[in-house]
Amino acid sequence: MKPTDFAQHVTIFLSKYLPGERGLSTHTIESYKYAFVLFVRFMKQKKNIAVTKLRLSDLTKDCVTGFLDWLGNTRGCSPATRNVRLATIHSFVRFLQYRLPEKMAQWQNILSIKEKRTGKKTISYLSVDGTKLLLEQPDTTTAKGRRDLAMLALMYDCGARVQETIDLTPSDIRLHKPHTVRLTGKGNKTRIVPLMEEEVAHVKGYMEEKGLNKVHLSEAPLFCNKRKERLTRAGINSILKKYVKDAKEKSPGLIPDNISCHSLRHSKAMHLLQAGVNIVYIRDFLGHESVLTTEIYARVDSKQKRDALEKAYVQIVEKETPVWVENDDLMQWLKRF
Numbered sequence: 001m002k003p004t005d006f007a008q009h010v011t012i013f014l015s016k017y018l019p020g021e022r023g024l025s026t027h028t029i030e031s032y033k034y035a036f037v038l039f040v041r042f043m044k045q046k047k048n049i050a051v052t053k054l055r056l057s058d059l060t061k062d063c064v065t066g067f068l069d070w071l072g073n074t075r076g077c078s079p080a081t082r083n084v085r086l087a088t089i090h091s092f093v094r095f096l097q098y099r100l101p102e103k104m105a106q107w108q109n110i111l112s113i114k115e116k117r118t119g120k121k122t123i124s125y126l127s128v129d130g131t132k133l134l135l136e137q138p139d140t141t142t143a144k145g146r147r148d149l150a151m152l153a154l155m156y157d158c159g160a161r162v163q164e165t166i167d168l169t170p171s172d173i174r175l176h177k178p179h180t181v182r183l184t185g186k187g188n189k190t191r192i193v194p195l196m197e198e199e200v201a202h203v204k205g206y207m208e209e210k211g212l213n214k215v216h217l218s219e220a221p222l223f224c225n226k227r228k229e230r231l232t233r234a235g236i237n238s239i240l241k242k243y244v245k246d247a248k249e250k251s252p253g254l255i256p257d258n259i260s261c262h263s264l265r266h267s268k269a270m271h272l273l274q275a276g277v278n279i280v281y282i283r284d285f286l287g288h289e290s291v292l293t294t295e296i297y298a299r300v301d302s303k304q305k306r307d308a309l310e311k312a313y314v315q316i317v318e319k320e321t322p323v324w325v326e327n328d329d330l331m332q333w334l335k336r337f
Contacts, residue, residue, distance in 0.1 A: 006054045010036055013095050025188045027163055035088035038075075042067045056096070061109040064089055068113075079116040086115060123296065125266040130247075130254040131156060137243040143209065148239055150206040151223045151231075154181070155261065158193040159268040159286050161185060162233050162261045168222040170212045175204050185287045193285060236261055269297045 003011075014033060018024045024032075043049045046066065049058060064086075071077040071085060093107045100107075126134060135153055139145035155165050164183045172182040179195040195203075207213045212220065221230035240261050248255040265286070272282050283294040 001052065004052070004054060005056045006059065007051075009056065009096060009099065010092070013092055017095055023188060025184075025186065028186070031084070032088045032091070035085045038071070038085065039067055039089070042070050046070060056100070056103070059093075059110070060106065061113065064110050064113060079118045083115045083118065086113060123266050123270075124256055124258045124260065124263045125270045126256070126259065126263065127254065128271055130251075130256075131264075131267055131271075133251055133254050134243055134247045137246045146202075146206055146209065147223065148243070150202040151236070152240065152243070152264065153199050153202050154195075156264040156268050157196055157199040158183065159265045160193075161265060162236055165223065165236065165261075166221075166231055166233070169219050170207060170222055171218040172222070173203055173207070175200060175207075175213075183287065189287060191284070191287045233261075240264075266297070269294070273297050 014029060014036075018029050018032060019026075040051045040054065043054055043058065043063075044051065047058070047063070067089075068082050068086060071082050072079070077085075090111055090113075093110045097104060097107045135149060135156070138149040138152070140149060151165065154160065154168075155162075158181050160168075160181075160183055164185055167184055168181070173195075174180045174182075179197070179200045180192050181195055182190060182192055184190050204213075207222075211217065212222065221228075223231050223236075225231060225235065237260065240259075244255060244259050269282055269286060272285065273279065279294055279298060280291060282297070283291045286294060288294050
């Protein structure tokens with residue numbers, strides 16, 4: 001059976017264009033693939049068009065808006081998820097503009113579909129004391145507890161994303177001075193982040209215990225489960241939730257609600273900002289493309305705002321002492337009552 005033009009272009013888009021010309025990471029490409037899986041499913045269920053019959057002529061503005069509505073109404077996807085799927089289709093259509101310019105009007109109609117507005121989420125982060133309390137929870141008398149402490153402390157110390165932590169190998173850790181960790185983030189972009197002595201001690205002890213300091217294991221997963229398999233996002237989230245629960249029971253006021261793995265990254269950024277570190281350095285530390293992304297921490301740091309306002313505060317209205325306070329005769333008279 002000869003593949004349709006839709007199948008041919010999707011194959012080239014996913015297997016050659018995204019990894020080759022765009023240089024996207026495998027995780028991003030997997031997200032793109034899943035968007036197409038959902039689109040094909042929608043076309044089968046709602047349009048009665050099998051994947052073997054699906055053509056580029058079926059990719060219309062009405063069809064795409066119907067797909068987006070289906071995501072929200074049938075699958076219960078949030079506006080943010082809906083926007084992610086739309087971004088995939090937009091990227092595919094931009095790719096088609098240069099391969100099939102004779103259908104430019106069709107592609108531009110699809111590109112005119114707007115994203116849905118999404119509410120801005122507040123950043124959940126821990127105070128310095130809250131972070132200390134959280135990292136005191138793993139039971140370091142057990143191998144699992146030592147692994148969890150090394151992993152969570154590393155995530156905080158270098159502001160690592162969950163996927164960056166999952167992808168770490170022993171070769172990414174420099175145990176000799178200057179201590180650093182190599183993180184590979186979004187778009188396969190690599191950054192080198194300094195590590196503090198305390199964190200190096202945790203990681204070094206863990207690696208020696210697991211034999212991960214041996215040359216033949218340099219590319220093995222740094223953090224793995226009992227089956228020697230790389231930890232998953234769900235696995236790391238489950239580990240963190242356990243210790244968040246334990247810490248919250250000990251001191252509810254120090255542990256905010258909705259703490260996630262990404263909150264450790266937020267916490268590190270906030271602590272650097274509060275310590276007076278230049279926001280440009282924080283941008284590079286976190287691996288943000290633009291300082292505009294990093295500025296979100298400055299906007300939510302109410303403590304820093306209050307300190308700045310108090311330093312700049314000029315007292316305009318003088319405090320007046322009531323006349324009767326300095327009148328001894330009046331005070332003596334009032335004390336008789």
